[in-house]
Amino acid sequence: MDLNTVVEIRDARHPAPWRPGDAWLGGGTYLFSEPQPHLRRLVDLSRTGWTPVRPHPDGSLEIAATCTIAQLSRFAREFRAEAAPLFEQCCRAFLASFKIWNMATVGGNLCNSLPAGPMISLTAALDGECLLHAQDGVRRRVRVVDFVTGAGRKVLTEGELLRSITLPARALACRTAFRQASLYGLGRSGALVIGTLDPVDHSLAITITASTVRPVRLWFPLPPTADGLRAAIDAAVADDEWFDDIHGLPAWRRHMTFRYAEDIRRELSHGEEPQ
Known part of the structure; x- marks a missing residue:
């Protein structure tokens, strides 16, 4: 246009x-x-020349805001980390044409702050941290789960720039599980739930996106019981935070979130396949 x-x-x-x-x-x-x-x-920003994806010596990964979905997908195919499959799963959650893949950026997806933004899902699930540059030169870091505050809302101030997102090495070493629901075969995500299991201390994180107006990341020092997980989700998501639009009613989104979170809990903590 x-x-x-x-x-x-x-x-x-x-x-x-x-x-x-x-x-x-x-x-x-x-x-x-x-x-x-x-x-x-x-x-x-297209001529800034920022490296799309930069591995750091400490094992962390820095993704430039200008990194396109196509560039991230290509990187993930050669990336040797336990969490590598999650990158492609989230890229595919766009359900977009190759033209969008080659133009849309990771930073743009975060800054749009739409509930169904799959780069929000990816970076929030892997405990990502945003680097922000203000017009006066001040830099600050904000976790992805705190960067998006609601549907279409984020913490950016006037003129502030999202420069990159860094994913910590420990998160990249986690086992992951991915579940996505849509009302249509090629529709926008109505619920997207990701689980990560830490191989060091066996802690479990469940990240909820698409069904809620903001990303919700729940961390458990040990995998919870089914009732414990359900109670934690109920406590973390207020009734008015279940998203409501043409792609899914709040009650359906809530139901699918509980179902997928339990699937993931069983898969990562017990190695059980979903029923």
Whole structure:
């Protein structure tokens, strides 16, 4: 879609004062999907040259905000980590065309902050941490589960940039389990639940996305009982935090979340296949 109110595109490599009507431009798959009448200038990140995925000596993994879904998928095919399959599972949760895969960015998916954002699911489940750059040069780090605060809401301040997301080595060494539900065969996620089992202390984390307005990550020092897991989800998700839109009613999303969380608990803690 043409954005006929935009009068300038600025290269992000050449800093300039931020002003009302500015927006960061990554892949543009959201910006150009609908009218943006409030925008006057786009600050283009496409030529920053940031390495899409960078392994660090401590075993952690830094994903640039400009990393596309296609680049992340290609990296994951050669990535030798226990949690590697989760990358492709979340990439496939887009159910998008190759054109979207080659343009949409990890950072854009987080910044849109939609409940069904699969890069939110991936990075929240692996205890990711966002690096944010403010216009005054201040940098801060925020966990992904705290970065997204609601449907379409995040903690970014005016002009603040999501630079990258870092996944810790310990999370990458975890066994994972993935469950996704949609009302349609090729529909948007209505519930997406991910489990991670730590090989060191056998702690279990259950991360809930798509069914809730914000990512919810529950951590248990040891795998809980079925009743304990259900109670923890009930306590963590308020009644008005179950998402409600055309892709699923709150009651259905809640039901599927409980069902998948229990499947994952049994799979990771007992090695049982779901019924």
